[in-house]
Amino acid sequence: MSRLRRRTILGGALGALAAPAIHAQGGKPYNGTTINCSCFQTTYYEYLKTYFPEFQEKTGIKVNFTMQAFPVYNQRTDLELSTKGSAIDACNITFIYSGRWIGAGWFTPLDTFLKDTKHTPADWDPDDFVSGAQSQMKNAKGETFAFTHEAGAMLNIASRYDLIEKAGLKMPTTFDELIKVCDAIDGKDGVKAFVADKLHHWNWIPYLMGYGGNVFKDPPANLTPIFASSEGIAAAQWYADLLMKYGPDGQLSYSDDQAMRAQMSGRANMRTQAITWGVPLVKDPESKVAKTTRFALMPAGPKGNFPGSNSHGLGIPAGSKKKEAAWEFIKWALSKETINKIVEKHGYPAVCRTSVIKSPKFKEVMTLNGQDVAALYLEVLQLGGKSGYMKYRTVPVYPQVGDKINKAIEKIATKQQLAPEAMKQAQAEAVQDLKKAGFKVDEG
C-alpha cells in the first residue's frame, strides 16, 4: 500500500470517528469555544449583546464582550495589541488608530477567510460595505483587516430648531451664517447657541479645511504638519471664539456624552458632530428636544465643505488563537440580517452596508421629524470617500499630533496664548514628535 493510500485511509477513518462527535454537538464544530471581544462604548454592540444567545445557539460559540470608554479602550487595546498576545479574539479597530494598528501588523488579514467559501458564503457580500468607510480598514497592498460596524458622518445638529425659526432664520449653510444664527439665538430661552466636546482634533478640522488649511502637507505620503498656516491660525481663532462666545460654561472639559446631554436637556442648541450623537436627541425617551431637533449638512467655509467622516471596524488581532471562531462572530455580527435587525428594532443610524442604507426600512427609521436624515448621512460618507480629505486621520502618528491640536485650541480659547503663538508652538511640538517616531518631515 502506498504512503498516500495509507494516509487517505487513515484520514477517512479519523473523519468517520470524528463525525459522530460533531453530530453529537448538534453540527456545531465550535461548541464549547469562548471568544473574547472588545470595543469602545457604542450603541451597536449594546443592542447586539441581547442577541448573543442566538449566536451561541447557532454556532456553539460563547462571546465575552467588554466595552470601555473611548480613550480607555484605545489605550488598553494599543498596549494589548503591541504584545501580540491572545487575550482578545476580535476587537474594534478605531479610526484614528487604524493606520498604526494595521501598519504595525497587529491584525490578521481577512482575505483568506473571504476567499474560502467554506468560511464565507458568497451572499455575505463583502463589497456591500461602503467603500469610503471600508478603505481605512485596508493596508497599502489592499488587504482587508476589518469590516466596519459604525460610520460617523458629521452633521450640524440643532436641538432647538424652533428658536432658529423664531428668529426668522434657517439652518446655517456657511460659517458666516453659523455666526449669524448663533448671535440671534444665544441665550434665548436659557439655551446656549453652540456646544462641542473637548475632542478638537475631530471637531475643529472641518473648520480648518473650510478655511483652506490642512493638518499635514500630503497625507499619508508627506506628514509634515502645516496646521499653523495662516489659514490654520485664522480657523483656530474663529473656532475658539465660537466655543467661548456661544458655548456653555465649562464645555472645554465636556466629553461626547456630556455635550449630547447638554443638547438633550435643552441647555445647548447646535453641535457639529457625528450623526450617532444626534439621533438620540430624537429617539431617547429622556430627550426634551425630540420634537425640535433638526439636521443639516455641516456649514461650508470659504474654501468648501469638509464634514468629518470616519469608520470603526471589527477585526481579529494577530495573536488570537481562535481566529476561525472570531471570524464566525464577525460574519454574524455584521451580516445583512443582523444589521437589518438592529436597524429595525433599535433604529441604529451609523450603518456601513450600502444595501441596508438604501433600504426603505432604514429610510423610514432615519426619517426624523420629517427629515430624510439617511440621505444626509450617505452624502457625507460619499464626500469623505471621494476626495480622500479624511486621510489625515488614519496616519499612525495622528494621536500625537491630535493631542497638540487639542492643547492649542484650549490655550487660545482660554486666552493663555494668542492663536499664532499657540498654533506655531503646537506645530513645532508635532514636528518634534514625528521625528521621535522616526518620520521624515520637510525642513523649513
Added chain:
Amino acid sequence: MSSSLQRRFFAYCVAPSLAVLAVVTLLPSLYLLATSFTPLNLTRPETAWDFSEPLISYRQLVTDDRLGNSIWVQIKLSFWTVLLQLLIGVALALLLNIKSRLLVALRTVYLIPMVLPPIVVAIIWKVIYTPDISPMHGLFRSLGWNVPALITDPQWALTSIIIADTWEWFPFTMLMVLAALQMLPQELLDAAKVDGASPWQLTRHVTLPFIQGVLLVAGLFRLIDSIKAFPLIYILTDGGPGNLTEVTNYYSFLQAFNFSYLGFSSAITVVLLAATVALSWVIIRAVGWGVRVD
C-alpha cells in the same frame, strides 16, 4: 549559639523576603532603567533592545519644553498640597485631641475622604466642578454670583486640583499627628505648665518638637504621593486647559500609553524617581527626625 552562627541564621531567615522584594521591585526598576536607554516605541518592535544611541531619550528630555512646564506644574502642585495638608491636618488633630465625645465621633467622619477610592473622589469633584449639575455652582447662582467653571478656567484649574487633593488627603496627616499627640507624655505638659508656659508656648516648645518626626514622615509620604498624582487630573482636567495642570507623572503616562513612546516615558520616570529620592534625602537631612522621648 555563637554570634556569627546567629547572624547567618538571621540572614537565612530574611533571604526569602529579600529575594521576593528584589523580584517585585528591583527587577522592574532595572527594566525601566534599561528601557530608558532605548528609543522603545510599541509600533516599532525593532526598537525594543536597541542600545545604539543609549542617551537619545535623555537628550530629548532636555529639549522638551512641555516636560519643563510639567515639572513646574508639579512643583506648584506638590508645594501647595503638602503645605495645606500639613497645616489643616495638624490644626484638626490638635482640635480633635481635646477630650470630648462629639470630637471623638468626628474623627471617623474626617477620615471618609481618605478611605474613598481615588476614582470616586475624582468623580465627586467632577460633579462639584461641573456648572450644569454642581450644587456648589447652583448655590453661587442663587446668590447671584457668576463663578466660572473652575476646571476649565486658567486662573482656577490648578487650584481646583489642589483643593480636591487637599480634601482627599488631609485626613492622613491628621491621623498620624493625632496618634502622635496621644503618645505625648502628660508629664512633659505638666512640667511646662508648672514652669508657667502659656498654651501657645506649650504647643510651640513641647507639642510641635514632639510631633516633628511624625510631621516629617507624613510630609514625605504626601510629597511622594503628590508626585504620583493621577486620578484627579485624569478625570477632572486631562492636564488642561492647555497644559496648566499637566504634571510630570501625567505627561509620562501620555507619552507611554497614548503615544507608545515607552523609551522616552521611561527616561522621564527615571529622572522623576531620582528627583524624588534626592528630595526626600535633602528634606530628611535638613529637618531631622525630631525629638525622641523614651
